[in-house]
Amino acid sequence: MAEKLGKGQISREFSGLPLKALLGAPLKATADANAMLARSQTQFMLSTCFEKKPDADGQERLSPKMIQFKLERAVINPDGSVAKVPAEMNFTIPLLTLVPLSSLAVDELDISFEMEVKSSTEHNFEKAEDREKSADGNDVTHPYRSDHFTCEMHGTIAKSSRSNQSEDGSRSATANARYDIKLHAGKLPLPVGLTTIIDIFSKNIAPIQLKEGANQAEEANEKNKEDEE
C-alpha cells in the first residue's frame, strides 16, 4: 500500500501535538523542584544555623549560632626577628557564613523531543483453525507434537521519504520530523536580605580597634558613673 505524505501533511500531523504539556510539564516539575530545594534550604538554615533565644521581652527570637575560631598571628620582635610563640586570639563567627547555601539549585534543563510520523498497514490472514491449534499446543497434558507450535514475526518497514520518491512522487511510506528544544533555567542568586546578613556577619569578624579618643570617652563615662554613685 502506497501513501503520500507531503510537507503540508507533516505539519498537520504536528499541529495536534500538546506542546504546552510536553514542554510545560518538565519546566513546571523543575520549578517545583527548585521551590522544594529553596524551602529545604530555608528550613536547614533556620534549624541548623539559628537557635531560638528569649529576648528582653521574653519572646523567642532566632539568633545565629556562633562558632569559635582560633587565630594565630606572627609577632615581630623589636630587633626584627620573628617571635617563636605567635600571638593567639579567639573570635567567633556565625555558623551561617561557613555553609555554602547558594550552590543548591537546578541550573540547566534540556528537553529533546523527537517525533516520527509513520504510516503503516497491517494485513492479518490468520484463520480460526490456526488459533485452535495454537490453543491446543498450550495444553501441557497433550502429547508433544512439533507441528502444533507456531511462530509469529512482527515488524515494520520504514522508508525515508527522501530515498523513496520517484519522479511522479506517488510512493512515500514514512516521513520524519525532529524538534529539538532547549530550555535553560539559571541558578538563582541568594536573596538580597540573606546576602546582606552574611555580609554584615563577615565584616564583623574583623576586630574593632578603639581609637585613643574613644578610650578617653569611655574613661570619662566611667568616672562620671563613679561620681554619681
Place this chain on the structure above:
Amino acid sequence: MSFQTNIPCPDCGSNILIDSTLLLSGEKFACTNEACSAVLSLDESSITQVRDAFDKYEELKRKSQESTS
C-alpha cells in the same frame, strides 16, 4: 564528602579558603594574602556543632540531587 568555602581574614580581609573535612580534623588554614601571617583553625569547643551542620548540609545536598535526577 568535603566541600570548600571561604571566610574573610580577620586581619587583612582577604579570603581564607577552607576545606570542610580538613577543618573538622583540626587543620590550620593560612590567609591567601602572602603579606598576612594570619592562620586560623576551628576551636575544639565548636567541632561538634560544625560537624553536625556539615552532615545536615551533605544530607540536604544528597536529597536534592535525588529529587532532581
